[in-house]
Amino acid sequence: MAEQNTPLKRHACETTDVEPSSKRTRLMESEEKSQHPNLWFDDGSVVLSSEQTLFRVHRSVLSFNSTIFRDMFSLPPGEDAGEDPEDTWEGLPLVKMHDDDEDIANFLTALYDRTYSLSSLPIDVLAGLLRTSTKYEVAHLRTQAIKYLGPIYDLSYRSLTTLQPYTTKTHGVQFATLIINTARETKAELLLPGAFFFLAMQDIDVIFETVTKEERPRYKISMDDLKTCINGREQLIKFNRDNIYSFGDSPDQKCSTAPWCISKMSEFVNSPVCKEHTVDPNATAVLDPDFWTPLTPLCSKCLETHRRSSRKGLRKVINLLPLYFKFSDWATLRKSTGQALST
């Protein structure tokens, strides 16, 4: 082997030549960083160094939670990329983390603080936890992060009907693009159809601005994802249009005022409100079982029939949603997302 032929002396000299300056540089870098106010334990056995912050924590805690750290600490010093034998902080191993300060702080807090609840965290914090838990292979934290991003982006019948309020929030678009990029990066594909659905419901100009105007990498979507969004949007509009035009020909079989109900349904289908929805990608509004009720005074039997078909339509659009955006079905996405850490 080539390494065995390398003279030991020469190797040692080379190391000595570069060691002092790089060690000094590393030391200066560490000294410029500030210690985290909470994540600095006096009995900590390792110092993690992110962009601007140092964290003094425990190798045992990191190893217990993370297979990446477990593997890193099980190697003799110097045999992995993260820990250099000369990278030390007051005698403790110093591990460089190529992550945002806040991401690492939240990640460590989640590992240490048993009262730290993910349920009320902002989406950008959850996205950071999804990134770090995936990168450092902390399976339980990844599952939790996906779970709490789920009510918004992993659609179920209930959450689809409650998506509407998010569309009015200006930051909703940014969250959708953040989730798309984070889900791509972490292979959490289960989150993609919901995020794309959310983005697809926006005005076309707003969608294009996520590529043309947005400069922050995590909030800027790729051209391929823009195409995915536009294609899915067209499918959703078609779904909406088909649903609206099927509305007028379905009076209940037991309807005793069929001519009246049919004329009311027809009147509604041709109304300006309906015309608007024929170009609307938001299937939620059209399929809301109570959407038409105040506008169309149908008999109780026809109304019930319509509500039933709306609920059926909602379930159908939820099932088809991943396919509109050319993803696998929900079951496959759920499986691939769950397996992402082990592949």
Ligand SMILES: [Zn+2]
């Ligand atoms: Zn009727």
